[in-house]
Amino acid sequence: MAGWAIAVHGGAGVDPNLPPQRQEEAKQLLTHCLNLGISALRSGASAVDVVELVVRQLETDPIFNSGRGSALTAKGTVEMEASIMDGTKRRCGAVSGVSTVKNPVSLARLVMEKSPHSYLAFAGAEEFARQQGVEVVDNEYFITPDNVGMLKLAKEANTIMFDYRIPTEKCAGLESPVKMNGLPISVYAPETVGCVVVDSEGRCAAATSTGGLMNKMSGRIGDSPLIGAGTYACEVCGVSCTGEGEAIIRGTLAREVAAVMEYKDLGLQEAVDFVIKHRLDEGFAGLIAVSNKGEVAYGFNCNGMFRGCATENGFMEVGIWE
Amino acid sequence: MGWAIALHGGAGDIPYSLTPERRQPREEALRHCLQIGIKALNSKFTPLDVVELVVRELENIPHFNAGRGSVLTNKGTVEMEASIMDGKTMKCGAVSGLTTVVNAVSLARLVMENTPHIYLAFDGAEDFARQQGVETVDSSHFITPENIERLNQAKDANRVQIDYTQPIQNDTKNETEPPFANGDSQIGTVGCVAVDSNGNLASATSTGGLVNKMVGRIGDTPVIGAGTYANEFCAVSATGKGEAIIRGTVARDVAALMEFKGLSLKEAADIVVQERTPKGTVGLVAVSAAGEIAMPYNTTGMFRACATEDGYSEVAIWPDTKIE
Numbered sequence: 001m002a003g004w005a006i007a008v009h010g011g012a013g014v015d016p017n018l019p020p021q022r023q024e025e026a027k028q029l030l031t032h033c034l035n036l037g038i039s040a041l042r043s044g045a046s047a048v049d050v051v052e053l054v055v056r057q058l059e060t061d062p063i064f065n066s067g068r069g070s071a072l073t074a075k076g077t078v079e080m081e082a083s084i085m086d087g088t089k090r091r092c093g094a095v096s097g098v099s100t101v102k103n104p105v106s107l108a109r110l111v112m113e114k115s116p117h118s119y120l121a122f123a124g125a126e127e128f129a130r131q132q133g134v135e136v137v138d139n140e141y142f143i144t145p146d147n148v149g150m151l152k153l154a155k156e157a158n159t160i161m162f163d164y165r166i167p168t169e170k171c172a173g174l175e176s177p178v179k180m181n182g183l184p185i186s187v188y189a190p191e192t193v194g195c196v197v198v199d200s201e202g203r204c205a206a207a208t209s210t211g212g213l214m215n216k217m218s219g220r221i222g223d224s225p226l227i228g229a230g231t232y233a234c235e236v237c238g239v240s241c242t243g244e245g246e247a248i249i250r251g252t253l254a255r256e257v258a259a260v261m262e263y264k265d266l267g268l269q270e271a272v273d274f275v276i277k278h279r280l281d282e283g284f285a286g287l288i289a290v291s292n293k294g295e296v297a298y299g300f301n302c303n304g305m306f307r308g309c310a311t312e313n314g315f316m317e318v319g320i321w322e
Numbered sequence: 323m324g325w326a327i328a329l330h331g332g333a334g335d336i337p338y339s340l341t342p343e344r345r346q347p348r349e350e351a352l353r354h355c356l357q358i359g360i361k362a363l364n365s366k367f368t369p370l371d372v373v374e375l376v377v378r379e380l381e382n383i384p385h386f387n388a389g390r391g392s393v394l395t396n397k398g399t400v401e402m403e404a405s406i407m408d409g410k411t412m413k414c415g416a417v418s419g420l421t422t423v424v425n426a427v428s429l430a431r432l433v434m435e436n437t438p439h440i441y442l443a444f445d446g447a448e449d450f451a452r453q454q455g456v457e458t459v460d461s462s463h464f465i466t467p468e469n470i471e472r473l474n475q476a477k478d479a480n481r482v483q484i485d486y487t488q489p490i491q492n493d494t495k496n497e498t499e500p501p502f503a504n505g506d507s508q509i510g511t512v513g514c515v516a517v518d519s520n521g522n523l524a525s526a527t528s529t530g531g532l533v534n535k536m537v538g539r540i541g542d543t544p545v546i547g548a549g550t551y552a553n554e555f556c557a558v559s560a561t562g563k564g565e566a567i568i569r570g571t572v573a574r575d576v577a578a579l580m581e582f583k584g585l586s587l588k589e590a591a592d593i594v595v596q597e598r599t600p601k602g603t604v605g606l607v608a609v610s611a612a613g614e615i616a617m618p619y620n621t622t623g624m625f626r627a628c629a630t631e632d633g634y635s636e637v638a639i640w641p642d643t644k645i646e
Contacts, residue, residue, distance in 0.1 A: 090569040090570075091569070092568065092569055094540075096443065096540070097443065097444060115536060116536075116565075117532075117535065117536060117539045117540075117541075117564075117565060118564065118565045118568050118569070119539065119540040119541070119545075119568070120536060120538045120539055120540070121418065121419065121443055121444065121538050121540050122419060122443065122444040122445070122538055123444070123537065123538055124536055124537040124538010124539060125538050127537065127538070128536065128538070213439075216439065217437065217439060217442065217446055217450065218445065218446040218449070219442045219443050219444055219445055219446010219447050219449070219450070220439045220441065220442055220446060221416075221418075221439075221440075221441040221442070221443055222439075222440075222441075226441075226545055226546070226547075227545065227548070227568050227569070227571070228545070228546075228547040228548060228568075228571040228574060229546065229547065232571075245439075245440065246438075246439075246440050249414065249440050249441075249546050249547075250412045250413070250414060250440075250546070251412075252546065252547035252551075252571065252574045255547060255571045255574055255575075255578075256578075259574075259575070259578040259582060260582060263578060263579060263582035263583045264582045264583075
């Protein structure tokens with residue numbers, strides 16, 4: 001029987017000028033999360049429990065764009081979303097527009113397990129949260145000074161674009177050459193955190209959580225809560241994606257990895273490579289994946305992805321760049 | 323090869339005993355919408371324009387679960403959602419949680435074309451609608467007496483279940499819906515897929531969702547790859563139990579089977595509906611780049627219609643009885 005495997009990510013599309021200290025902090029958090037997951041796996045926890053546990057940790061720590069530390073909407077508020085999927089029976093749960101729930105991934109899990117639905121959003125999701133008695137806080141809890149600063153820069157970047165009367169997506173007048181999701185990468189908060197796990201029984205699971213796009217319109221939903229786009233798990237694999245929301249949705253990226261494994265008999269790494277190479281056109285994205293055979297893989301076509309992976313046979317790696 | 327179009331008004335437990343008073347207006351509506359689509363295709367509208375046009379028409383008809391005639395949430399309100407996808411460019415747009423927008427599918431198209439985003443929901447979507455100046459009305463416009471009745475029945479059914487201390491729908495992940503006194507199906511959606519003579523494809527889907535749904539519940543309809551999908555191979559619009567369609571990534575799977583296993587449209591659609599989703603939960607309409615049409619469903623019936631440029635057309639509800 002193949003052993004367990006786990007991968008985590010903290011977002012694709014990294015500013016090449018990210019200060020070394022920030023890079024170090026990020027790598028430490030990724031290592032910490034991997035260890036949390038590994039510990040749980042060694043105690044026999046199920047894949048879906050482990051992905052929830054790890055993503056909760058990523059949400060709680062303000063370094064990445066989810067939970068505390070989420071990117072801000074154009075109004076300066078936080079609207080979080082998350083999804084979780086249990087590969088065994090392809091059960092799934094998702095939430096969007098969550099503004100007071102401390103751990104959106106756990107609310108997504110409750111939607112999966114305690115409601116008759118798969119996806120709840122905005123006021124309805126908040127109401128469900130209260131019914132379920134999950135931990136809620138003021139919206140300010142999630143807002144960090146860093147992100148307040150980034151929002152300001154993002155608005156300025158957009159203002160420059162509007163001054164030149166160029167549509168948001170097609171800015172020519174900006175200095176930063178690297179852009180993601182329509183924003184120069186220096187003000188782009190890498191979006192999303194995620195975790196994929198295959199446990200010692202070969203069960204796969206995946207979870208993804210995010211604050212979304214910096215300066216997004218209130219009400220904007222990205223790929224993270226969309227099953228098949230940002231998150232997917234089935235008997236064969238578990239996948240979590242990050243990057244340009246539009247590209248991930250159009251490419252139904254997470255489902256794609258599983259589809260080429262199921263329908264074209266590709267192995268995990270081949271499937272990941274295929275999807276990154278052929279399914280993204282001009283879009284930028286990254287993803288992490290595990291298979292029911294205990295393998296782990298990741299891929300990205302953009303400038304860096306915060307990630308870590310580990311397998312039962314002792315392999316462990318944390319990285320940012322190629 | 324000519325154009326082809328297919329549309330649906332929802333799959334579900336549509337009883338054979340449906341009375342003429344309930345059946346005929348729906349058949350008439352399907353025929354009417356089909357004609358609109360045929361006319362548009364003959365006038366060389368793009369498939370994207372055609373699917374939007376037809377779905378707008380379906381939304382305006384109170385007999386189907388979308389726009390006017392949408393089913394109600396557990397609070398008696400309406401929350402509409404829709405999505406649209408252009409197979410040629412793979413651009414897409416989606417909206418959820420609309421309460422005043424007359425044509426959700428058109429707002430979805432505006433999200434696709436006028437914003438850097440794909441999907442807007444609830445207050446943000448309503449704000450956007452106002453910014454864009456689309457037609458909005460008081461929410462009561464969408465509510466019909468039939469749907470108030472459906473909601474009451476659903477609540478009664480749930481109450482009965484609670485009395486027997488069965489969890490409400492705990493195994494709604496048992497997925498089949500309880501039949502109702504007047505035989506009305508709880509579920510339904512509207513959608514349209516079209517392909518022009520150059521093989522360009524498009525799909526659009528719109529709905530009021532699930533009767534007695536929790537406020538804030540989002541189904542498969544606005545989820546690209548679940549309820550709606552279009553690429554260079556085919557265009558698909560699904561209907562049925564949202565939760566099953568999401569898990570099954572139904573619309574995307576039809577296209578994936580064609581692309582990765584070389585199956586025909588019909589084979590791919592049949593496999594997805596008959597083998598990959600639980601019985602009683604799904605129906606879909608699909609067209610391929612080659613102009614083929616498939617309209618499989620694993621429920622009792624599906625309100626549907628289709629036509630091809632060579633003059634073939636069909637309006638139907640159940641498997642054996644075609645109306646024309």
